[in-house]
Amino acid sequence: MFTRISTAVADHKRIGVAVSGGADSVFLLTVLRELNVAAAILHVNHKLRGPESDADEAFVRALAAAADLSCHVATLPPAEGNTEQEARRLRYQFFSDCISQGICDTVATGHTLDDQAETVLFRFLRGSGSAGLSGIRPETATGTIRPLLSIRRAEIREYLKTRNIEWREDASNANTDYQRNRIRHNILPELTQLNPALPEVLASTAEWARAEEDYWTTELDLLEPLYLQTAPETVLLNIEPFVELPLAAQRRLLRRAVERVRGHLRAIGFHHIEGIRALMATREGSGRIQLPDLDVYRSFDQLRLAPQGFDARIERNFEVPLSVPGLTSLPDRRLTIEMELVTPDGVYNSDVNALDQAKCLGSLHLRNWRPGDQFERYGHPGAVKIKTLFQDFRIPLWERRRWPVIVMGDAIVWTRRFGANRNFAATTDSESILLVRDLASVGIESVRRNV
Secondary structure: OHHHHHHHOOOOOOEEEEOOOOHHHHHHHHHHHHOOOEEEEEEEEOOOOOHHHHHHHHHHHHHHHHHOOEEEEEEOOOOOOOHHHHHHHHHHHHHHHHHHOOOOOEEEOOOOHHHHHHHHHHHHHHOOOHHHHOOOOOEOOOOEEOOOOOOOHHHHHHHHHHOOOOOOOOHHHHOOOOHHHHHHHHHHHHHHOOOOOHHHHHHHHHHHHHHHHHHHHHHHHHHHHHHOEEEOOEEEEEHHHHOOOOHHHHHHHHHHHHHHHHOOOOOOOHHHHHHHHHHHHOOOOEEEEEEOOEEEEEEOOEEEEEOOOOOOOOOOOOEEEOOOOEEEEEHHHOEEEEEEEEOOOOOOOOOOOEEEHHHOOOOEEEEEOOOOOEEOEOOOOOOEEHHHHHHHOOOOHHHHOOOEEEEEOOEEEEEOOOEEEOOOEOOOOOOOEEEEEEHHHHHHHHHHHHO
């Protein structure tokens, strides 16, 4: 048993030991002290059990004094909501802070093989894929290690009892109102009657799944820049090449896209990913589905993932005077238009963003496209509704909402993608020219090319 733990901590010397006062963490402290790698004791009092929580803290402080180790205690009551999840977040933030403050180089927690088995079963029942079945990682990128993942809980208690080492029992661990406790005390023991080696089988499943996930992480790092275009808070993808990928790659890339937007995959299950795939299944069209904290929008052959309420954050309509020459920037809309006065040299009739200054002597304003707007394209006779151009040029619905146009009075003299109005466009006879640069559209066009 000591050999397994020693191997797990072989590369670590200054370890902060997370001690709750329970048997597993007391055993972890005992072993790491004997291995001479325990640098400090870390304890979090969440104040969830009143006097019992305070008694746990006093017990841990006494352990630290007896071991002649510094004891670092944080009092962190979790906020309302998912108490267990929030408490866990607070603990690991505290551990990370201890590392950054130089108290220790690594933090060890007392998760055991039984914890691993319970986690895998819990996630399986919840509907997690292989990523969830990878369970508790032996080591994380943030500096946490779990040296006891190969050790059974019963082994630990037997060791402590034979050496008369005391520990604290958390009464809340017996409360089967919590699903994880029901798994520990009711479901897993019942299943173990069918297969006494079930905890080891579940722990092995975690190792198997973890290797699969490590492989796929490398593959996804290669696939992501080819198929996902990540912008602030959103991810775009081109449907046609995406659906040609193997099914396993599609599902995992969609999970990666969801994680990029939400920051995590909590509450996202198999049926959510399949719902996104169903939205992409038709050859053409548009559609929209709402997932937990996620808005998935399909238009033509593009798909956008964004936070719920993303499009409604900013008022749709806007209108501002245009700086001529100069930059007009609307950061909240991620829109910047540059107007530059140039001579005719080097400007050709094919430059759809060149305006004749003499035809634009009125006040120019920048605003969004609005229903009913019409536009006369350079080289094309007659006026056409911009909405029709959107359809002809397959402009996704989410881009149309704040599509910029430049107006002089009631006339639209320029619009994104379609360039200068033919009645205001520069010609070979133009003596002074206004070049319009839509700096935001550079990013939009690169999305179209890359995906």
